[in-house]
Amino acid sequence: MNYDYIITGSGFAGLSLLYRILKDPVLQTKKVLVLDKTEKKTNDRTWCYWEKGKGLFEPIVTHEWKELEFLTSNLTRRFKLDQYSYKMIKGIDFYNHVLNFSQAFENVTFKYETVKQIQIENDIAFVETENATYAAEYIFNSTTLFNPKINTQNSLLQHFEGWIIKTKKPSFNSKIGTLMDFRLNQEHGTTFMYVLPTSAKEALVEYTLFSEKVLDKERYKVALENYIKDDLKIEDYEITHKEFGIIPMSLADFSRSPNSEKRIINIGTAGGYTKASSGYTFQFIQKNTKEILNNLRKGKPPNPKITFRDHRFHWYDRTLLEVIISGKMTGKEIFSILFKKIQPEKILGFLANESTLKDDIKLMNCLPKTPFLIAGFKQLI
Template sequence: MKYDYIIAGSGCAGLSLLYRMLTAPQLCKKQILVIDKSQKNKNDRTWCFWEKGKGLFEPIVTHQWETLEFLSDDFTRKFDMPTYRYKMIQGIDFYNHVINFAKEFENVSFISESITTIQSENNLAEVITEKAVYKAAYVFNSTNLFHPKMDTSNSLLQHFEGWVIKTKTPVFDATVGRLMDFRLSQQHGTTFMYVLPTSETEALVEYTLFTEKVLEKEEYKAELKSYIQNYLQIEEYEIQHTEFGIIPMSLAKFSRNVPNEKYIINIGTAGGFTKASSGYTFQFVQKHTENIIELLQHGKYPNPALTFRDKMFQWYDRTLLEVILSEKLQGKEIFATMFKKLPIETILAFLGNESTFWEDLKIMGSLPIGPFLTSGIKQL
């Protein structure tokens, strides 16, 4: 059977695109196939992001914060946010929300098979699995089949282990999210903790690093235990849930286009929508998939071209990552300088590719000019 669209990979990007297709009147009756080797039936990740107002997935937001705090060795600061809200969505809630909605459509099929190849043939896109060949007008790919070469010369890994802990007595302020706590050893590289309370007795505590390689499993656990005991001053707690993740932060080019493959369009991390300088993905995926749907509804080629501002933000990302990779400055020093000098909404707008040119200049003016100038020239 020939499909209108095949979505290769049913993670954040694939299911976000599917949900937007099914809520678009011009697209909801198209024949759509979703292929992934695994079924999305586990709470394998948590997405945290900021946005203004209510988003498409507002019904499944677990918790949101109007106040965030940043901690470093020499200062602590709480920021009240007038317009942004920092939000959390659990992976299992997202998967269930989209998949249960999609089950109402007879024109949507899900197949659990391993993808071996994606290619174009006779003006169609083909997905070849271990069992069959599937064809469509377009394939939207979020697998790693077309990832560029990454190594320690051009990339860092953002890796993390998070625990959802529950205490017997109230200890958390659920109105304040701890965005970054840099009061930790930086021996491996940029290292910090998140603490995101969802009630007075429950919080996500996450140990996060930007380094060349991952740690031994026991080291994450030891750091989390130490932080909970020594910084949060909590002795008794239960671990309700654990998660581990690795996100690429790379100078390598993740392209929306697959060379010589017009009918294959990369989305998600494969399409460059994991922000190179921070690892944030969820909101960039939402903006990109929204643009794809807009083009599809108007019968246009569904691969949004990079705007001048897109290219500017990519250059900012490459510059910041180059500064950290070349060890001109530590990540801790960069983030601490920004949070010490600037309003949080200016920083979040910049990190979310939503800042104005004047806000960009404020960010640049807050940072040491020498390291960023040399790295910026190198990344032009």
């Protein structure tokens, strides 16, 4: 069966691209197939991100913050956001929003089948599943079929467990979010907490690590319990939601297109749109899917061209990650220096690949020269 576009994977990247296609008057009549092994029906994750102004998914933003704080044992920095807003979207709200919107389009088909193979024959892209073979002009892939091998020499894992807790009495200031709290034991690697209150009695508390391997499940539980009791000073609370996730932070090459014909386009983490040095993904997927849409509208090959700016930030990411992987500095040390010496919104701009070269130089000048020069040179050769 033939389609204009096939989207393999109905996670955040796949559904973001579908939503943009269906919102566009030029492309919304295209015949689209979305493939995934299961339907998205659960609140399996929460996305938190910062952006300027109103975004595409503003109607489903759970909460936003214009004031954040960064904490270590020696530093407390609370700061107001001017250009950016820090926002939260629940996974189930996102899935329902896109899936409900897509129901009005008869040209969109969802099939729940395991993708076995994606390939090109005679300049046509094919997807083979457990049940059938489908063809399309372009396939947008977010599955792991083309992922490079990652190991402890070229990658770290960002792994986290988050709890949404409700308290009996007011315990939070819902106007202030904790971006990073490093007042934790760092024995397993870069380790910090997020605390994102959505009301005086409710917050997402998330235990996050950058390390070579995940922990035993009990360790996440104990860390969260201790932090809520000892640092947040909360004894009486109810856990209303739990989530666990693993995000690769890798020096490996995630290809944007695994074939020379460019009929298969990797999106999301599969396409390298998880920022290697931080694990941030939300806004990079949004920028990528927007570029893909613009190219499709113009009849151009969908994959965005890699710019000098892309290469620049890719080098920054690889350098920073190399410093952490090699053990020359810890994530806590790096972020502590940055938040002590640099205006915080400039740091957010850097982490979003939106900073100017002048700001980048200022940021790099405040970090120790030797480990970053060695790591930066290693990533150039």
